Amino acid sequence: xxxxxxxxxxxxxxxxxxxxxxxxxxxxxQRLTERISKRAFSLFQQRGGGEGRDWDDWLKAESExxxxxxxxxxxxxxxxxIRAEVPGFKAEELTVQVEPNGVYIRGRSESRKxxxxxxxxxxxxxxxxxxxxxxELPAIIDDSHSEAKLSDGVLxxxxxxxxxxxxxxxxxx
Numbered sequence: 001x002x003x004x005x006x007x008x009x010x011x012x013x014x015x016x017x018x019x020x021x022x023x024x025x026x027x028x029x030q031r032l033t034e035r036i037s038k039r040a041f042s043l044f045q046q047r048g049g050g051e052g053r054d055w056d057d058w059l060k061a062e063s064e065x066x067x068x069x070x071x072x073x074x075x076x077x078x079x080x081x082i083r084a085e086v087p088g089f090k091a092e093e094l095t096v097q098v099e100p101n102g103v104y105i106r107g108r109s110e111s112r113k114x115x116x117x118x119x120x121x122x123x124x125x126x127x128x129x130x131x132x133x134x135x136e137l138p139a140i141i142d143d144s145h146s147e148a149k150l151s152d153g154v155l156x157x158x159x160x161x162x163x164x165x166x167x168x169x170x171x172x173x
Contacts, residue, residue: 086107086131088129093109
């Protein structure tokens with residue numbers, strides 16, 4: 001079962017990690033896929049519904065909803081260190097889900113811009129930004145000692161490797 005880490009940044013450099021309810025990755029991905037599908041169909045209709053550009057519509061819609069998360073992964077004998085660029089996101093807007101052999105980084109932020117003139121809203125706009133990145137790792141992770149830190153738009157993860165299981169001799173009865 002995956003463990004969800006909520007990233008917190010504060011005045012101290014120490015990382016605080018909480019284990020809230022586990023997000024259902026499949027439900028999140030299903031909702032995102034539905035949104036992308038609706039947008040891709042809208043793009044399909046806008047260009048007159050001609051065949052042969054289905055993937056173009058899908059990829060354009062996907063790029064409108066998801067932003068790339070550049071990562072740097074360093075493996076040592078004891079752990080994996082991952083640095084992910086997540087500019088503009090606050091710690092409470094990020095979720096890191098550690099699985100036995102991978103990690104899923106997800107972020108969602110919304111902001112509003114409103115201009116008022118004489119007590120009446122003359123302009124209003126909502127900005128939304130969403131990121132998602134799944135990283136497969138070549139070793140099993142010890143999720144109980146994983147750490148996450150956010151500083152200056154860079155998410156730093158330290159994911160210790162699990163100790164390899166030891167061979168055990170069994171007596172045959």
